Amino acid sequence: MAVKAKQKKETSTPGLKQEKEQTVSVQEVVKDERTHKISGFSLLVLSILLLIALGSYCFTWQEDQDKVFKAGANFLFADNLQVDNMLGRLGAWTGHTLIYKGFGLAAFLLCTLPFVAGVNLIFGKKLFSVWRNVKYTFTGLLFFSVALAFALPDSGFSYGGAVGEFCSQYLSNLMGKAGTGLLLFVAGFSWFIWRFNPVFKLPKRLEKPTLTDAEANLTKPEAVAAIVPEAVEETTIPESPAAQSDARFQPTPIPSGKSINDLYAEGKTPAMQVFVPEEINPLTNQPVAANGNSMDGDGIAVVLPQPSTPVNEDPVNALDVMETDESVETIAVALPPKPNPPAPVAESEPESEPLQPKKITPIAVREILPNQLPKSDLELELNNDLDEEEDIDEMVANATGSIPEITQDLEPYDPALDLKGYKFPGLDLLDTHGSEKVIADPEELEQNKNQIIGTLKNYDITIQRISATVGPTVTLYEIVPAPGVRISRIKNLEDDIALSLAALGIRIIAPIPGKGTIGIEVPNVRKNVVSMKSLLSSDKYLNNKYSLPIAIGKTIANEHFVADLASMPHLLMAGATGQGKSVGINTVLVSLLYKKHPSQLKFVLVDPKKVELSLYRVIEKHFLAKLPGEDESIITDTKKVINTLNALCIEMDNRYDLLKEAHVRNIKEYNEKFIKRKLNPQKGHQYLPFIVLVVDEFADLIMTAGKEVEMPIARLAQLARAVGIHLIIATQRPSVNIITGTIKANFPSRIAFKVSSKIDSRTILDAGGAEQLIGKGDMLISHNGELIRLQCAFVDTPEVEKVCEFIGTQRGYPDAFLLPEYVDEKEQEGRDFDLSDRDVLFADAARLIVQNQMGSTSLIQRRMKLGYNRAGRLMDRLEAAGIVGANQGSKAREVLVKTEHELEQILENF
Ligand SMILES: Nc1ncnc2c1ncn2[C@@H]1O[C@H](COP(=O)(O)OP(=O)(O)OP(=O)(O)O)[C@@H](O)[C@H]1O
Numbered sequence: 058m059a060v061k062a063k064q065k066k067e068t069s070t071p072g073l074k075q076e077k078e079q080t081v082s083v084q085e086v087v088k089d090e091r092t093h094k095i096s097g098f099s100l101l102v103l104s105i106l107l108l109i110a111l112g113s114y115c116f117t118w119q120e121d122q123d124k125v126f127k128a129g130a131n132f133l134f135a136d137n138l139q140v141d142n143m144l145g146r147l148g149a150w151t152g153h154t155l156i157y158k159g160f161g162l163a164a165f166l167l168c169t170l171p172f173v174a175g176v177n178l179i180f181g182k183k184l185f186s187v188w189r190n191v192k193y194t195f196t197g198l199l200f201f202s203v204a205l206a207f208a209l210p211d212s213g214f215s216y217g218g219a220v221g222e223f224c225s226q227y228l229s230n231l232m233g234k235a236g237t238g239l240l241l242f243v244a245g246f247s248w249f250i251w252r253f254n255p256v257f258k259l260p261k262r263l264e265k266p267t268l269t270d271a272e273a274n275l276t277k278p279e280a281v282a283a284i285v286p287e288a289v290e291e292t293t294i295p296e297s298p299a300a301q302s303d304a305r306f307q308p309t310p311i312p313s314g315k316s317i318n319d320l321y322a323e324g325k326t327p328a329m330q331v332f333v334p335e336e337i338n339p340l341t342n343q344p345v346a347a348n349g350n351s352m353d354g355d356g357i358a359v360v361l362p363q364p365s366t367p368v369n370e371d372p373v374n375a376l377d378v379m380e381t382d383e384s385v386e387t388i389a390v391a392l393p394p395k396p397n398p399p400a401p402v403a404e405s406e407p408e409s410e411p412l413q414p415k416k417i418t419p420i421a422v423r424e425i426l427p428n429q430l431p432k433s434d435l436e437l438e439l440n441n442d443l444d445e446e447e448d449i450d451e452m453v454a455n456a457t458g459s460i461p462e463i464t465q466d467l468e469p470y471d472p473a474l475d476l477k478g479y480k481f482p483g484l485d486l487l488d489t490h491g492s493e494k495v496i497a498d499p500e501e502l503e504q505n506k507n508q509i510i511g512t513l514k515n516y517d518i519t520i521q522r523i524s525a526t527v528g529p530t531v532t533l534y535e536i537v538p539a540p541g542v543r544i545s546r547i548k549n550l551e552d553d554i555a556l557s558l559a560a561l562g563i564r565i566i567a568p569i570p571g572k573g574t575i576g577i578e579v580p581n582v583r584k585n586v587v588s589m590k591s592l593l594s595s596d597k598y599l600n601n602k603y604s605l606p607i608a609i610g611k612t613i614a615n616e617h618f619v620a621d622l623a624s625m626p627h628l629l630m631a632g633a634t635g636q637g638k639s640v641g642i643n644t645v646l647v648s649l650l651y652k653k654h655p656s657q658l659k660f661v662l663v664d665p666k667k668v669e670l671s672l673y674r675v676i677e678k679h680f681l682a683k684l685p686g687e688d689e690s691i692i693t694d695t696k697k698v699i700n701t702l703n704a705l706c707i708e709m710d711n712r713y714d715l716l717k718e719a720h721v722r723n724i725k726e727y728n729e730k731f732i733k734r735k736l737n738p739q740k741g742h743q744y745l746p747f748i749v750l751v752v753d754e755f756a757d758l759i760m761t762a763g764k765e766v767e768m769p770i771a772r773l774a775q776l777a778r779a780v781g782i783h784l785i786i787a788t789q790r791p792s793v794n795i796i797t798g799t800i801k802a803n804f805p806s807r808i809a810f811k812v813s814s815k816i817d818s819r820t821i822l823d824a825g826g827a828e829q830l831i832g833k834g835d836m837l838i839s840h841n842g843e844l845i846r847l848q849c850a851f852v853d854t855p856e857v858e859k860v861c862e863f864i865g866t867q868r869g870y871p872d873a874f875l876l877p878e879y880v881d882e883k884e885q886e887g888r889d890f891d892l893s894d895r896d897v898l899f900a901d902a903a904r905l906i907v908q909n910q911m912g913s914t915s916l917i918q919r920r921m922k923l924g925y926n927r928a929g930r931l932m933d934r935l936e937a938a939g940i941v942g943a944n945q946g947s948k949a950r951e952v953l954v955k956t957e958h959e960l961e962q963i964l965e966n967f
Pocket residue numbers: 586587632633634635636637638639640641789833834835848849850851852
């Protein structure tokens with residue numbers, strides 16, 4: 058019994074307890090969120106009490122006023138006095154002071170002060186602006202007290218209070234009653250105009266409608282507020298844990314003079330820190346101070362995002378409530394995506410804005426744009442807006458004639474104007490999958506820690522420190538080995554550690570680049586699904602300046618991973634079947650759909666599996682590109698893929714020509730110049746949307762078409778970046794004959810989902826590790842030279858369907874974006890060879906060649922007295938007809954038809 062008591066005393070580490078209690082300073086208590094909540098509720102109650110006291114005073118003032126006057130300063134302490142105010146003497150005194158001696162009825166405004174402060178404190182965020190409230194309250198007190206005292210001068214009840222009466226009297230003496238009345242009216246009216254900015258309109262006859270009215274309205278604060286969701290301003294996103302982590306990452310060294318083995322001998326193991334990053338606040342009941350995280354040997358110190366949180370002395374209990382409702386955080390920032398700047402501007406323009414005759418308008422210029430113009434709409438608008446057809450001609454002539462004139466007169470070109478009513482999909486179309494809580498099970502952490510330490514100990518590897526970072530699906534244990542331990546020894550123990558933890562998907566990163574530690578990633582028993590919704594409502598996604606932002610997933614440190622596809626500039630995705638590739642593609646596509654207007658982005662979707670991308674068919678008229686004359690905008694046929702890829706190459710070349718003419722280096726500069734109307738549309742210039750080519754199963758294409766597919770893909774990958782064409786290529790079979798050297802060299806950004814072998818992992822990432830992933834969206838991304846493990850965001854098919862449906866039901870362009878026509882040379886050759894356009898000497902030339910059994914162009918030249926070009930063309934046609942073989946350089950061609958009889962049969966068929 059005594060021994061037990063002694064042990065208990067030892068393990069309770071009294072020193073630690075004392076030290077941590079001392080660290081809770083008054084400052085920390087003041088900063089604590091519980092203190093804020095208590096103060097908030099107190100202020101809220103105060104505002105209610107004030108309201109009751111003032112309200113009650115309005116009805117009981119006659120009864121109570123005498124008593125207040127009589128008792129004077131002793132009123133509050135006069136126990137025998139009975140008053141009628143609902144809040145007793147205190148209520149009567151407050152009402153008397155604030156209403157009678159103060160500001161009259163305007164004193165009610167004072168109730169808002171504690172109310173606003175209280176609500177802000179309770180919810181821990183600036184729901185109301187305190188400064189604005191103070192400003193309004195005090196101006197309101199002054200204005201209303203004076204106005205009421207002025208308007209109701211001789212009533213029994215003091216409507217304006219002493220202050221109001223004094224000021225009203227003073228002003229009346231100064232400028233007379235009329236002057237005071239006018240002053241008050243001007244003050245009130247000025248405030249009203251300032252606040253609501255009403256539009257004063259002249260009667261219709263005198264009104265001069267101009268385009269600038271709409272712009273003027275847009276500059277109003279209300280209009281801006283309507284465009285930018287208010288919550289965007291209010292949203293406060295917690296500081297990135299990465300930025301804080303270093304400061305909080307305090308090592309817990311093994312006591313000096315002791316080795317880890319000594320600790321084992323004492324039945325203790327080195328302390329471990331658990332880093333539960335970002336929104337996570339796992340220890341809501343017993344939080345631990347960030348810098349006080351050293352524990353005794355058995356403990357796990359938990360590093361939290363808020364360093365000021367008090368310390369719990371019992372580390373095991375400390376981990377009991379290791380949960381956080383991330384969804385709560387998410388709701389706080391769950392906003393509709395910030396609309397693209399051009400779209401809302403267009404949207405807020407009045408629908409049927411009259412145009413000034415003879416003024417060059419954006420419509421006039423759009424009329425001459427060669428591509429992507431919804432013809433019917435244009436005609437409609439022109440018919441509505443202009444009376445005379447000559448006006449249109451004149452405008453077009455003006456618009457295209459002299460560019461300097463246009464730039465002077467016109468506002469910037471708005472590419473979104475064609476679909477000005479386009480609405481971006483809202484976050485309500487997406488689901489929250491699972492609880493989104495990051496749960497760290499303290500027992501699991503402790504167990505894993507002991508297993509890792511135990512396994513290393515078995516191989517005589519001692520460590521100084523171990524810490525853990527809990528991610529959505531994987532926990533990263535970071536260990537600092539004792540001096541002298543070779544990293545390769547730990548790396549070689551990968552399988553042994555996996556065995557001891559009895560877990561799949563263990564990955565050892567030795568060393569973690571830039572950290573000086575060794576990482577062991579262990580899958581969590583309970584895994585979290587990362588919802589697309591939470592990613593799209595993250596600050597990183599909403600407030601970035603990327604051209605093509607793609608929200609991919611969450612890192613182990615629970616940070617949102619958002620990248621710019623435009624700078625990647627192409628993406629290669631590989632992974633065995635069923636490991637999350639299709640979901641990954643949907644994630645990328647959906648994140649682009651949430652940020653881009655149809656005028657800014659087009660997809661070319663290649664889906665040999667025929668079912669994966671078919672959901673996107675409904676957005677054909679908004680976001681898809683296809684070959685002219687094609688019915689289907691999602692390409693499933695290999696032959697059509699080749700044509701489309703070649704058409705994309707032509708588009709790329711055309712774009713380069715445009716860029717060259719515009720003297721710019723990339724699509725961004727080009728579009729900027731076009732928007733400023735510095736490029737002449739008549740010379741073929743047009744606003745260039747980004748084009749993203751998505752190939753869902755690349756292996757299938759390579760197997761069926763080989764080089765024919767590889768060559769244009771390689772060309773696009775090498776050159777298309779500057780002209781805004783980006784490729785996303787996914788494959789199930791990441792073998793070297795599919796992902797060839799040429800492809801790999803041009804895809805620096807690569808994603809690997811779980812693959813079946815280390816070789817596959819090396820083929821994709823040039824490093825192992827992807828074979829150890831756990832599937833279901835667990836992935837490694839090689840980006841900017843770094844290899845990062847992410848949990849891919851999950852977006853389910855019904856969600857994608859809803860988003861596409863939402864876009865698809867809106868007004869779109871008349872057709873999909875048309876790529877340039879590509880004519881297959883071989884097909885063309887075949888087509889050349891019809892009777893109608895066959896050279897009249899074709900049969901003679903064929904006979905000559907067959908008779909001589911010599912496929913020589915100079916023979917035709919000499920015998921038939923023809924020029925070299927015609928003879929050469931005849932020879933090409935003879936080859937296409939299968940009469941002679943291919944060109945063999947200086948040697949004569951092989952004659953494939955051996956007898957004249959055979960030849961006559963062939964000729965008969967033409
Ligand atoms: N990010 C994710 N989070 C959670 N679960 C996921 C995630 N990604 C995929 N999954 C799960 O894995 C299943 C298979 O995913 P997906 O269809 O994307 O695989 P795939 O690699 O495209 O397979 P295939 O190559 O056969 O088309 C999904 O139905 C889903 O249940």
